[in-house]
Amino acid sequence: MTISENWLIRETAFDPERLHHKETVFTIGNGYLGTRGAFEEGYPGATPATLIHGVWDDAPLFFTELANAPDWLPFVLTVDGERFGLDRGEVLCYERVLDMRAGTLRREVRWRSPAGREVDVSIERFASLADEHVLAIRYRVTPLNGPAKIELRAGLDAYTDNWGLRHIEWLAQGSSDPQYLWMHSRTLKTNIELAYAAHLAVDDISGVEYHFWDADGRPTSVAHFTLSQGQTATAAKLITIYTSRDTDDPLAAAQAKLERAVEAGYARLREAHIAAWADEWAQCNVTIEGDDAADRALRYSLFQLLIAAPRHDDRVSIGAKTLSGFGYRGHVFWDTEVFILPFFTYTRPEIARNLLLYRYHTLPGAHQNAGAEGYEGAYYAWESAETGVETTPKWWPHPDGSLVRIWTGDIELHIISDIAYAVDQYWRVTGDDDFMRDYGAEIILDTAAFWGSRVEYNAEADRYEVTDVIGPDEWHDHVDNNVYTNRMIRYHLGLAFEVLDWLDEHAPEKGAELRRRLDLSHERLARWRDIEAKIKINYDPETGLMEQFDGYFDLRDVDIADYEPRTQAMDTLLRESGIDPNDTQLLKQPDVIMLLCLLADAYDDRTRRANWDYYAPRTDHRYGSSLGPTFHAILACRLGMPEVAYEHFMHAAGADLEDSRGNAAEGIHGASCGGMWQAAVLGFAGLRVTPDGYRVEPHLPRHWKRLCFAFRHRGQPVEAVVENNKLGGGEKSA
């Protein structure tokens, strides 16, 4: 069966200039770990990385980061003593394919050695979705112009680093039999143990000799054999990984698991893995018929989210760069709840639940954040890691040696309501009342308590204000009464009352417990009501226009067109002209428009249109935040402009695959991936969950034939198909 190209990400030539970008693109994983698409044989300057959920280690300035775990990829081939590598000899043919349906990464190379030996090399790897502790590489080699002595070296590497910073300390290694090896290591500061076991086998070749190289930190199984011209050898390297987060004796667990993996063998492990992927895709695939590029790019985004999503661990979440790179150090932002989570909420609620439980488990850290600033309740960190204590760097080292002060960790507060919003959405879509009762309500109420203490009363105007914040648009810091922040606080407090009422009705004991434990006195609740009623919202009922924050409309109005053509973000260009972006109306990313998307039912078309017309032209879509385009696509759909939406959608699609923002080397743009799904399903298809059920309000681009997607509504799987009526909208058939 030929697989559709739309399930494949294909690279037909190797470009060393794009090495790090492509390492990100070809990341594989299984929700337990992610491994960048570095080559098995290495490449000069490569940045191989395996990031395992929850394996944090201390890092200067950034507090903590996901440690680059020991590398399981090393697999070196020598042909008559010459080492195979893309940086030597001659690459005659080259292809690399990420098969998203199978969850495998394959490379086919025809190579001529410096001395003239020609070989075909075929390498496939996967991180099992059927058993997250199992990894495998299949290596095939065929000499083409004469017999050849082959050496295959399959090893582990403890000497990894995160952009130069080491986190792993090698402890011990060994081998009972030259085909088997194990390695034990731990993180330098947090003492998390990592145990790997591995096995090398060459199939159906006679006279294979195995050796073990016991070089510290680089244990290696070596197989020697001779192939005749045209003869193919197939070798398999199976690897198992456990950490002390998983079990008390990770080494024993890795060795036991390896035994079972070796018994099963590569082919059966691969079958189980592919079956797991088939099951996965059946629950969450989206198909765009009539637009292969959009179809493949969207699927790629979903693939990258699926491989980063913890399936068996509710103490971790998905970082801004997933498990695919060192950018943002693995820290978790609002990107997860607002951009990524809906995909899981609608298609894989078990995963969404894990991600939200991470926030529940980090409530103690959020209390610490609030207490440190003299506030009550739970104050979720702008950047969150193991404990939920704020891990945003205060200072960021600029390449020129200076330090840039980062304010987001101090004053970008809206994440607190964003998380409450995500809990609410999860509840409405899944109907998971147990979660709301046991965890969600506490998150919503505890964070509401933060707002109760944070919001400032302006007696003169008899209103509540929130000064000195950063809204979603980060080109404006230290602003007052950001409309997104304030409106979300109003929503959040309203939700708190709704949840309290629900608890009183459906779980009165839990309601009583939370009222007592969180000290939800009548006075406190009365204050919340007062804030909800009187918080300042910069909304002009005449025009429907919202002012992003106090004084925004008085700022300098810069026309981006005056700076075109450009290859840099507007804030950089402004600064070069001596203008502080803070003093202009230009936006890094949507702010009011985000609000119109999140609280969609609270606004009418006139309001949507007025704010779109004002803010969209003032946003740096191309080089501002990668969080922007998909939400512009969603609002454009709502406004009946699917072609405009499509431009934004495809712009988002290029962030990783095309590296259109130039920073894909640092990892996948997770928020953009999640936004792609939202743009497709909540935007183009216009799926709306209502108290009674759901409906679609499609606005498909003209050239799309059909949009099909799976989701679950209150536990029931739904297969939705939206046909394009060619008149600018779509028709539903679910």
Add this chain to the structure above:
Amino acid sequence: MTISENWLIRETAFDPERLHHKETVFTIGNGYLGTRGAFEEGYPGATPATLIHGVWDDAPLFFTELANAPDWLPFVLTVDGERFGLDRGEVLCYERVLDMRAGTLRREVRWRSPAGREVDVSIERFASLADEHVLAIRYRVTPLNGPAKIELRAGLDAYTDNWGLRHIEWLAQGSSDPQYLWMHSRTLKTNIELAYAAHLAVDDISGVEYHFWDADGRPTSVAHFTLSQGQTATAAKLITIYTSRDTDDPLAAAQAKLERAVEAGYARLREAHIAAWADEWAQCNVTIEGDDAADRALRYSLFQLLIAAPRHDDRVSIGAKTLSGFGYRGHVFWDTEVFILPFFTYTRPEIARNLLLYRYHTLPGAHQNAGAEGYEGAYYAWESAETGVETTPKWWPHPDGSLVRIWTGDIELHIISDIAYAVDQYWRVTGDDDFMRDYGAEIILDTAAFWGSRVEYNAEADRYEVTDVIGPDEWHDHVDNNVYTNRMIRYHLGLAFEVLDWLDEHAPEKGAELRRRLDLSHERLARWRDIEAKIKINYDPETGLMEQFDGYFDLRDVDIADYEPRTQAMDTLLRESGIDPNDTQLLKQPDVIMLLCLLADAYDDRTRRANWDYYAPRTDHRYGSSLGPTFHAILACRLGMPEVAYEHFMHAAGADLEDSRGNAAEGIHGASCGGMWQAAVLGFAGLRVTPDGYRVEPHLPRHWKRLCFAFRHRGQPVEAVVENNKLGGGEKSA
């Protein structure tokens, strides 16, 4: 012949708690590189390091640091399959000896394996002083309770780091014969190539089999053989190192050098090495008869300076922590010129000349520093590295996550005159007129030009002032008219005129060239004269007392006794009591007392006494700066208080050997080592070089019998002996 214990640093038991301290203590080197005393077989948490002069690589916040080069030590023993290590089995006997006369580090261990095999292991290493590219390890093993299968693994390790930060990128490795191997690597940012070659040979054992383990970055030669009970095998690992700073093809150079080293063999390489050390000690040894502890400690200080001193490279200098640890990142401070240099100036002027030429070669960096602040002339960096451009970190990351602003790189200016002073001293002691003509004069005049532009004229008082500086005492920053700084500027400008006159008389062409090139116009020189005459010096002719800076005497007078007993520095204790050390009269280190030592002939005993009585009790000798004690010793000698001086001298002696300051793990206290020599020779012996010759004015501690030292006076070697007359002074016999 039995060697005196005073030439040996002996450790008779291994204490894992002191692992990092002892790695520093047992550092060996040869002026090309230094290698910490880590174990050949490794130890959990060890910090092995080889630092090579001039091999800088970029580091965040600290700009650049000496990169931890690939490790040449790895030498692993297995006995019947059990790996030897101090962290396993049982250590039955243990001794480690640094032989300072031979420049070798030796370890003798009797070890019982977990399975009960007993072996004697004897390991010796040296970095050849006869050929700085050659390193060697001799490994002996003897099974004690039955025959044993022995495996010896001699390898290289590319995976080093500086406190977690990696600087080395592995490039390639290989082996033509299992006894030989080579490895090629380079620094990550600065692209300095490092090439190592190595050879393993086991002597006089039949049936030795060699293998090569080609694990990337850890190439290893492995020897297998069987020993009968009581039989000793002796193996030698020879290593050669070149970098691209030495030659265009460092790998070829390392391999060629290895061929010659293998031909010579361990024994002859060792002989040549020991002969080189004998020659070295003949030129610079100091002997204190009647006080073994002082004698050994002083010799240890000299040994550590000698192994850090570049003999064939004038583009590097000795960092504050020599080549023995990561502290201060290899950066060069005034420690070198004021504390360390005199030892070399008096005993090994060729080395002193290299160190001063480093300052000459970094004049362009010093110009850049001056220009960046809007000043003229040469402004030497407070922390200097490859180019002389300022590399003091602006911010230092506190373990609590905050950043501490470091001001020394901005305003600790006195180093500029300190370097001029060192040039002057070198000239007077060595009579090296060529150096003064070709290099020294330019340093002195170019830095004088800086002062001409930096000093501020106070018209009201008709005097010159220097505001907002840090003097030698770093507990007071942003002070005005630090007396050390201002008095040294007066000295410096006076020296500039002296040198100009000398040039006019002895090298008029050079004088004319410098006047032209440095723009030494009449107006400029007139201003220098005016500054020299009118710079503010806080000196009270009534009392002889100097005020450390404007307003110092008005600061809070804290009695250190009120804080005893204590185990922390006074600045920490003050801060804990809510007192800013800046607001008190307590000193981290001598400031006025430094001035009295450097410009000794400018002051009389009344002045010395008055300032000693005032400042010595206000200085935190124990936990302040390690730069303090030796200069207190020098002044105490001058004041006829050798017993007081001795207390300070022995306090300095403990900084490295006893880790009395708790930070020896970060590297040798180089300034303290240099100060030890100065205290002995310029303090206790009272050596004075005069325009006519030299004399001694001894003040030996009562229990010292005799003080002998070698030095060179204007090219002539002198062997000096000072006998103690038991009446508190000493008598000369040279």
